[in-house]
Amino acid sequence: MAFITEAQLRASLHKGIPNPYPLTNSHKLTPAARDFLHSRGIRIENPKTSAIASESSSSADIPVGVSNRHIHLSAEHVELLFGSGYELNPLKELSQKGQFAAKETVSLVGPKGMLKDVRILGPARGATQVEISRTDGFQIGIHPPLRLSGDIADTPGIALYGPNGIVVIEQGVIVAKAHIHMSQEDAVAFRVANGDRVLVQSMGQRPLLFKDVIIRVHPQYSLDFHIDTDEANAGFIRQGDKAVIVGKSS
């Protein structure tokens, strides 16, 4: 087994790199090399053997879902922002059943700046909730606490600008706490229970251990380790990468 490095690929740039890039079973790409090809739109012909992480693949791997900043709206706020009687239009299904990324976006405005075209997730909920990263917070001057989704008591508010109006919420902005969605069958297999805190390892080029990840169990949940863009970028992690539970949090 030999590794193909990003430096080797870069050195062969002048000769041209085939697309798709053929990868034999006796070679593997380093994560940086995979990034290198990915950023140039070059497909890998045998992607199942392309990641170092796949060496340790097992049924215990958990797919990572990276959440960019997004908004859950109440039905009332959907109408205020988009017009009376308006309903959100699904753009893409999400990993959790019934959830979708909507075609609609709004802008978020804080005391120091604005985040444009922030995606709305549907369907409409009971209370409006805005999930941003800490990096986003520095940009707009709002510093929300770390919370699980739904736990919005005593969080900061924000202004939402839509095509039909402006909504100012008094509370509802959070940085989402990392968590794993799973079914009851998964919980049995992983030997964890709803509310447990576990230690989760990512397997990118910049490996991280997340010390305080919450287990959320529900019959309808698909297995998914949810992190935000700061956590993803700190670990060079991409949507669909794998992570493993390595123990309970102390």
Added chain:
Amino acid sequence: MAFITEAQLRASLHKGIPNPYPLTNSHKLTPAARDFLHSRGIRIENPKTSAIASESSSSADIPVGVSNRHIHLSAEHVELLFGSGYELNPLKELSQKGQFAAKETVSLVGPKGMLKDVRILGPARGATQVEISRTDGFQIGIHPPLRLSGDIADTPGIALYGPNGIVVIEQGVIVAKAHIHMSQEDAVAFRVANGDRVLVQSMGQRPLLFKDVIIRVHPQYSLDFHIDTDEANAGFIRQGDKAVIVGKSS
């Protein structure tokens, strides 16, 4: 010992929060509460007892240095960007002896965007090196590999815009690999050697373990755990927070 939470502080906002905020020895602030006061410019009267992390404080704690995007310039590039015979003007000393943040900034331009007013660190070096976060990279469309400072072979290039001219470098853009600077005395105390890879734990509200941190030993180095803004924001870590080495990397 009782904890004062961010929710409690927020609930007392309408009554007004004193500045400085008095903290008795029998109370501690949670990290979120500390953030809450900090973001409102409220000082804490007894800061030594304010962080949960300080409970486990010991001589083994390592101060964290958070590096925002920055540029090291060669003497030749200083002149091309700022004018013939120009020398960088120190704005602020850095933790490492002789290093300084310069008054000068330039803009970085990539295929998808621009990063304005990026700080230059001095003094001038042999080769120009640009250190950005992965988040920055997505913004400007440049995806540099993870490297230790100085290791710029086969890295992407970029355009630098200064008041006197434009410099295009063929290579030199990296995402900095997390590392710990220390003296030889520190290395003896921590039982590590130059080049060792260690596991480092942060102690913020979102605790992380950094799995692959490189030890860099030099007689002139001050003790400092260097991470970038993605790593800091993923861990709710601020400049001057403490981290601990919890073991060697496997």
